[in-house]
Amino acid sequence: NFFPDTDPNRIDINIEGPLGMNVDATNEMVREVQHRLGGLLQDSRETRESIKNMQVNVGIAATGGFGAGVPSAERARISLNMVDFADRKESSSVTMSKIRDAIGEIPDALIQVQGQEIGPPTGSPVNIEISGPDFGQVERMTREVSQKLREAQFAGRIPGLVDVRDNVSGGLPEYSIRIDHEKARQFGLTLSDIAQTVRIAVNGLEASTFRDGEDEYDIMVRLRKEDRDDLDKLRDLTVSQMGRQIPIVSVADFEEGIGPGRITRLDLLRTATVEADAGPGFSGPQILIQVQDYLDEYRAALPSGYTMKYTGESEDQEESFSFLTLALVISFILIFLVLLAKFNSLIIPFIIVIAVGLSLIGVILGLIVTRTEFSVMVFVGVISLAGIVCINNIVLVEYIKQLMDKGMPRMQAIIEAGSIRLRPVLLTALTTILGLIPLTFGIDIDYIGLLTEMDPAVQFGTESTQFWGPMGITIISGLMFATFLTLVIVPVMYSVFESLTGRVTEAYRSRD
Template sequence: MRLVKTSVKRPVGVIMIVLAIIALGVVSLRSLAVDLFPKIDLPIAVVATPYSDAAPEDIENLISRPIESSISSVEGVNTIQSQSQSGASLVLIMFNNGVDLDQALLDIRERVDQIKGFLPQQAGDPNIMRFNPDQMPVMWVGLTGDDAATLTNVANDQIVPYFERQGGVASVTVEGAKTREIQLVLDEAKLQQYGVNAQSIMQALSSQNRSASVGTVEKGNKDLQLRVSGTFESIDDIKQTILQTQTGATIHVEDVADVNDSYKKDTGLTLVNGEQSLVLSIMKKTDGNTVEVATNVKDGIADLSTDLPEGVELEVVIDTSEFIEMSIDSVVKNILIGGVISLFVLLLFLRSIRATIVIGASIPIAIISTFTLMYFTGETLNVLTLGGLALGLGMMVDSSIVILENIYSYRQRGYNLVDSAIKGASELAPAVIASTTTTLVVFLPIVFVQGIASDLFTPLALAVAFSLIASLVVAVTLVPMLSSKLLSKAMDNHGRRYWFNRFLEKVGNGYSGVLKWALKHRKTTVGGTILAIVLSLGLIPFIGAEFIPGADQGQMQIQVETEPGTSLDKTEKLVEQVNEKLVEYEDLIETSFVSVGGGGMGMGSANGASYTIQLIPSTERDVSTNEVVQDLTEDLQGIAGAEITVGAMDGGMSMGDPISIQLNGPEHEVLRDLAEEVVDTIATVNGVHNPSTAASEGIPQMTIEIDKEKAAMYGLTQDQILSQISLLFTGQVATQYREEGTEMDVTLMYPEEKRSTINDLQDMKIQTPTGAVIPLDEVAGFVERQGPVSLLRQNQQPQMNVSTDIADRDLASVVSDIESILEDMQFPEGYTYSMGGQAEDMAESFADLALALIFSIFLVYAVMAIQFENFLFPFIIMFSLPATVVGVMLGLFVTDLPLSIPGFIGIIMLAGIVVNNSIVLVDYINILRRRGMERFEAIVEAGKSRLRPILMTTLTTVLAMVPLGLALGEGAEMQQPLAVTIIFGLGVSTIFTLVLIPVVYSLFDDLTGKFTRRKKKEKEA
């Protein structure tokens, strides 16, 4: 090949190109974004609409249903789910894969804008956003001190603006902050005395707190803009707001209300390590580098700490970048260990330090080149892409080994260094290219894989493909050039490692004996192989399956749920009991914070609390996170008055509940009963852990039933009565007051003692249009009942979800048992169930990957058919694939790992790897037979002579993956199934290849011979 000749003849040019590639790779490496996992693009949009203090039924009817109807016709919508909860509506729109989500979001905004005018006036504006796992916080920072109000001011005025200026930071959210408001506490007696009602006060405040442009006027040669300024400049202005009484007298707001500069009522609080604090959640930009963002924030904390008020402290609570850095470090260490092992194997086989250097040079150059290609394709540096490099490490030297051995053979024939390098590399370059192509084509069917499997598979596939392409280029350019300069003599047969050569000879002789026996007992050999495959398939029930292996990130979550309607104070007391239990685990807990009440997008409630706990690194503790979870679960069950669940967090790659059973039907009430029944039923399944349902106990409600006839007698409408009740119990925002650039609500409310009990409601006075006052129970009745906590809908039909974690069993086995139980349950007519969560994602991903595997096998066959220009020999070589099943199943069984997406990806990669040994073997058998050697002797001779390169390439590939297979270091659990699959699959397949493929070759040769002889006889006849 001209490329080989040019590289040997122009070594300076090759060296300069290599140096340029190294420099570009180093620059690319510094610019690559670092993250734990690849970017997962979920085609999901969210519409969140706040509606304070509204019941779930009202939110469903007035907000969720209209929004669902308006967006249901948007193109590409797959599923619409809504959650109507007291205070807010949350609508999730899931699109089909391939949909342009940016355009879809525009369509949703247009549809929602069209119906916005029909939503309740008290409801907030719908917030439409794109759901992205990358938008999870990368850090939580705690701000502690004695005064929550001071902390709020410090956070809003000083810390948040500073953090948002840091590189890569998208936004900062403050939890547990106080919200300032101007409260106008109405005096009911004085209102009656002056004949003023709340509505007139609101009108006065709104009309007297306005500024507006009213035109222009000429003054000389200039036009002056006319502007009436009437906004409140101080709280005294609010107090002095003029009110007109019914008698025409003039009074001020302060005559009928106390004006207080205060804070909104707490709906939640946060505690960091047991102390009341504010927690700042740091969000990174979509293309931000998590590690870089965390570093910038930590540097910012150091700078801010000197300027904080006395007694106020700022500290990192949870930093997700720490686990990322530890995971990346562990993968890099595994790569280095694998590289050293590969070099040791090469040194053992080649018995030459110079030859080892020639081949070993391909490893760092291929890796550095891969960084450059990753940068230009927009990939991130994460555990999967680095894992792909580690997996490709052993395969990187395969092409170089084949080229170098052929160069040696020419050198031993008496050719000089330059001619040996050119002829040896040129002769095998096409075969090496074809062999590498069989490994690369298995990644082409990735275009048929969609969803999460594609998001995980593609970066790893690109990393492996880039490294192999780079190593191939090195093999046909740099290796011949270095061979022509560094290898002054061919490898001799003596030296201090001659013992290994003798060992290989013994292995070769033993293999020849086994091969001869197999060729004489072909039926036994084939039958034994089939039996081994069948027995290995019998291990499937013992192996099981899961979606994604969980990494021990040391993050836990504790959910505390008290009875619906429980006050915030009562929930806080239960949290204190949980804190007392956590003291026993203080040696394992690094930091923790708890959010009591509140919640994201208004979906929290006072009867709930959520802990986020960071354990010390796994290398510093003797127990896993799951073991801590189980121990804590037992210890916390003794706390009465709350339902407490403990679970491990997936950190940067949350995939939802392992199992989610979606119940669908026409009535919410029936679904709630069914959900409770399902929870009780599946709780008996082995492996089910903490089953729960969204159909929790109802919130106690007092339903006010207005008698419209009686109300009309007093000149009252239902809306007028509702507004007066709402004003009494929730208050009402009259206007906005601006002070030093900050806007705050001016809220009308009644004193706390007037709106806290049922008697206050029943004794409430309703003012009629004539000014008369009547008790509420004169025009309304009261019925106490249990209302739902939240109402779920899917595709505009009521839904209820039952979710559960799993423990001590694989996901597939638990799902199988649950489905068997559900099939035996008697569901009412019109009610159905479906499996969701990770179970659904796993089934879809496995189906897509199975399709990709089938196409990969076909492409491998097609490449080999082109290489051999024959249909039969590739077919013989493909018999090495079924034997791979034995190694894969045995490996997963021995290591006690269920089959998962990484393991399935390993099987697809094996389809392109295991055939390489068979190609080498069959190709050499044909060469010997063309030289005139008899078939039996050709097979035995080919097996014995090709045993050495087959062992060398197999051992470099397998042993380089051993560190990943052992899951050494943080975050290595993700690549472990992939490494184990390839280690055992390739190792066992190599053994079968060396014995089975020669037997299959002889069988098909006999079959071809019979067919040829029959054709010959027919032709002669």
Template sequence: PEGSSLQACDEAARKLTEMILKEDGVASISTYVGESSPRFVLVIDPVQPRNNYAQLVVVAKDLKSRKNLEKKIKVLVEEQLPNVQSYSRSIPLGPPTPYPVMIRVSAPTDALAKEYAGKLKQVMLENKNVTMVRYDWMEKAPAVRVELDDDKLRQMGLTRKTVASALYAEISGYSISQYYEGDQAIDIVFRLEPKDHQSISDLGTMSIPTAKGAVQLNQVAYLSYENEDGMIWRRNLLPTITVNAGIADGVTGNDVTNQIMEASKEMRNKLPAGVTIEIGGPSEKSEDSLRSLLGPVPAMLVIMLILLMTMLKDVRKVIIVVCTAPLGIVGVILGLFLFNTPLGIMAEIGALALIGTIIRNSTVLVDQIDQHLAQGMPRLKAVTESVIVRFRPIMLTALTTVLGLIPMFPSDFWRGLAIAISCGLTVATLITLIVMPVIYCLIFNVGNEEK
């Protein structure tokens, strides 16, 4: 919890480390107290140093052991360390995000931000796919409030700055020199022993130097206990609380985020002025990636239309070819469903890449029809013969592409791209060989003419 000491955090981290080491399948553990691990891989998200934070990097012997350890660590913390808030996950393959679901609540005041963050938390907890909910800052930490008496300060010849400097020197300490151990510089800090300021009465007896001698702090100030925010995160100068959530297996963070935003729609429609609830984390980055990916698409389509018109020299033929381009979506959706793979950014790139291949196959068929017509073949026969002649080359080309992508199926990173292209290309090729001739006959009125 917020306000916990570094010593308490260190004890909990050591206890958890010892418990995990007793589990099967553990290759090594690196434990960091008060800070996160160095960024040994790009997708690691560094955490701001603080006393109540510890991070364990557990390396498993194999993939099966890693999956088992993920579940066991959650159980160990819940049973053996009930006062510890924990979250375990595998290192992500995409952009660094601490949690799969992250929603930001911004408000003009921290009280308003806390109020609506609490309401959003209740909405999240009602979702069956949410396993835990946590704020990036919300809890107040115990603190000592020092209220200085300006009249007494003037009588003693002191200023607020003098008192603040004295307290800083005695509690936090000043670096008076450095000690070198090898090539590492270690600060030598001058301060009071921690045992000398463990209670509010000890703080009151601290000496504040003056021109006429030292006075005790409680002679010029009133000390009291209170709870205060240890940190306040701001976004665009507004206090902002990020409500984070963990999710169950078998669902994606984007789907759960959309469910939560839909469930909180009524609350979001009644927000006071200045209060906003926005999607953050993986969903926000996914939207940004998709937006940047689709940005050049209009220009790409215009260039493709110009090239098709230059080659085919007939608007009707261009329409036939373009009508077959969306057929790959059928195969992409079917493949992702069969292999239980989410529609991520890699799958979206694969679906976009299919457009060119599908248009190429349709263009080849239209060109083959033109060649048969130039030989004097009747239109209906020219269409059917073109499909028969081009069936084997088109199918073999698609098959070699699919076989080349199969080794990428086990990869967590490339699976979406490989499935989207291979399944989309297979289904689109089969449908194109059937649908494209039909569209050609309809536009050129081939069937009626033959009759």
């Protein structure tokens, strides 16, 4: 996963109706969702006691937060704030699953149940971009892909796939004015004259301002609302030209039709998107692989000029992991160069870098045993682990080298350094592991309560564990294995390489 799965403190139920739906109709849709949600809360005591309060917003922007966009009447959101993590009767993930089952499908409504995100915003686990030159074809293919995934979701063909949706919206009613250029020229009218007349009638013209104390109000002149919505009234407009009032229908035809509600372009191609989420207990990459296999035949049969690209969270994850991998490689190179400058030897830096690399075996074993998913926090733990392992090995190898420089035989120097450095290495590992145990396994102590009321209120399995736990497991498991490397494998490797170096040196001297 990109970030570790956590138990969200807030659950959002996003509701979206057809494009152009008024607020009253959206309200009715929200009431239906609330009614079904109320049935769930009445039937499930655990769910009812895990929710602190509910907030309903109608006419919201597409996404929350600063700069989220223009509010739309067809969108609404029901936010459920959960009680404190320790007081929940069930996890938020279980609550989200129950909410999806209770709400089900509502005609003409797109329902999405999602938890509060932790970390920077990312795309959906499943994000499919369909592009092509003709938007009608793109729209058709998008609806087909969306329908296929919904069928797979409800038939159980792709376990864990939830909240399938697309951004293809229904068309909006529009009036088109087709101007006869030849007739307009005969009357001496330009396109600007006709457009300005229609614009003033619909949008209005600021004629003056009205002052009320220190406040100013614009006085707009335009048609009444009922006339602006009446195509016959718009046909009665006249265009002024040299003192003459020319009926607009003399030079133009009015057509009533449906226009696209939204057109998105990607690399100059018209694009639509199909999205879906991963249910509790399922990782985004795991769901994406199943979706790719399921749509493989459909993708292969796309017409020429049309593409279907998988982006979203997987693309963000690939970019982030590539960056962190590069950072890890660069850190290894820098460690090697610094050690090379310090010891003036290729052998010691090579041994220490190998020890750091071998410590990853402990990391992998720790992740397997604890069934922890690989995420960004594991990468952060690996980079932190590399620094700890380097320090322990540098101190040990440097002490061996100092003893050998004083004339002590190699094997005796290795044994002496190992016995002397045994306690510091073990204490370093032990203090680091003990310090990370509360963060990793969620041991929380109320020190204020301990000092004021002698009540520590010890709590196990805290909220922060879900996010920081993978990093702690990485460092602990890697450090336990690296301690064995430092005390046993590294001295053996040093002895072997020193022995080989001595033999190679003697061989060259014998040739001379």
